[in-house]
Amino acid sequence: MPGFLCDCWPSLEIRALLCAMGCIQSIGGKARVFREGITVIDVKASIDPVPTSIDESSSVVLRYRTPHFRASAQVVMPPIPKKETWIVGWIQACSHMEFYNQYGEQGMSSWELPDLQEGKIQAISDSDGVNYPWYGNTTETCTIVGPTKRDSKFIISMNDNFYPSVTWAVPVSESNVAKLTNIYRDQSFTTWLVATNTSTNDMIILQTLHWRMQLSIEVNPNRPLGQRARLREPIAQDQPKILSKNEPIPPSALVKPNANDAQRREVREKSITLEITVSRIKSAPDPKHQLWNPEGIKRNKKQKTCTPNVYHTETYMWQTETEHTVSRQTLKVCEATVAGQLKRTIS
Structure with a gap:
């Protein structure tokens, strides 16, 4: 939204901060060799060094788009002597979620993951909902069908961001009057680079990443459309962490439901x-x-x-x-x- 950044910090300071925090995290140089001779040459992870954008073009909803999380890896699969199929790709799970939309004194709405919030599970799958447990099945995975006679070298990549719509008016209310005053969101994810033998179900974790997306938007519903919302801190996101020691994948991150299907909407009004x-x-x-x-x-x-x-x-x-x-x-x-x-x- 034009002008919203100047309400937070001077633009020069923001640009300096984003540049300072926008470096790509990478593990390269010495290749790492895992079981079955699978080699990871390079892993990169970053969150785009841009602020969340806000769109007030609709009189019904406010839209915002967060910067993208991006991850890529260069992998070498050795020759496969047998009639086997291997899939190498990204698996992602949500380990924490807070997502609130405040409507002044009228109340609030939130999206919640009950089993995660109550501690019944450690993380919930963030699969596309079709290709469990994989995050997707285009650039996110590579399938190698044996037997093969030479090394297979490939790059797999993924990206993720938030682009939701939030109603100006109180949900489930017949009124169209704008009451939205604040949006708060804080989610954490674990992303794994994994190789799986589909014949034996053998799964090898090649790399583990942690990343987090935080968001706070202040809204004045009494101002004209196009001038209501402004982004609050944090303007820039913390960069992802590439762990030196891999973490195991919780069973709940490999099966249905995914986060989109499991989340529940709470609306509290007074x-x-x-x-x-x-x-x-x-x-x-x-x-x-x-x-x-x-x-x-x-x-x-x-x-x-x-x-x-x-x-x-x-x-x-x-x-x-x-x-x-x-x-x-x-x-x-x-x-x-x-x-x-x-x-x-x-x-």
């Missing part, structure tokens, strides 16, 4: 009238799964219970302290009173 339509599908007539009407909530339809293989939709209106939980893999509904709040969970 003293606001809401109207939400919810669909139920094929629920057994079990009381614990029945729609329940707590005292004080006015409903515009009579109480309904769930019957097998029956679809129905109901609309609710209330004014209270509320918390809404929405998952991407979602079609169940339950309601409960927790600490004086009404909590609706769709998971």
Whole structure:
């Protein structure tokens, strides 16, 4: 967004900082030889030395684009005498995530990874959702089919960044009035360079990287569109770390679900009238799964219970302290009173 940098630091100071932090981390020179004679000649990793860009062109959402994390490796695979297939590529997992969007005194929304947050898993797969466990299947991997008679030399590379849209207005609210005041995001990742024998499932970790992306955007919703948001520190990202000692890959980083499918959206609002339509599908007539009407909530339809293989939709209106939980893999509904709040969970 034009002019947002000058609200943070003088542009010359920013350019100096970005240049100082923009060096590429690399392990080169002496080649490293692993089991099966696999050789890693060079590994590079960096985050582009540019600030996060902000786009206010839409009256509905704010968009931002973070700098790219980039990694590449030059690998040599020795001749494969047998009829075997090897895949060399990048595997990535998210080990930490904080992602909050604040709407002033109206409340906040967040994206959360429950199992990771509760410590049930150490990391969650960041695969493309198709080619598990690999981050992707174009430049991110190389497949060598044996038998081969000579060395196979290749470069594999990957990149990653964030480019989301955040609503100006409070989510699940019918109002279109801009209330967004702050965006905060802090995520950490581990990225592994791995060679796998698909015939034996033998997996060799060749390199381990750590990287982190931090973001803070301050928003004044009362200012004209195009002048609302400004980037706060950190302007430049810390560069990735290429570890001298490899780390094991947690089992949860190799299987479904990936981070995009597992993340759950939380929306917390205060003293606001809401109207939400919810669909139920094929629920057994079990009381614990029945729609329940707590005292004080006015409903515009009579109480309904769930019957097998029956679809129905109901609309609710209330004014209270509320918390809404929405998952991407979602079609169940339950309601409960927790600490004086009404909590609706769709998971």
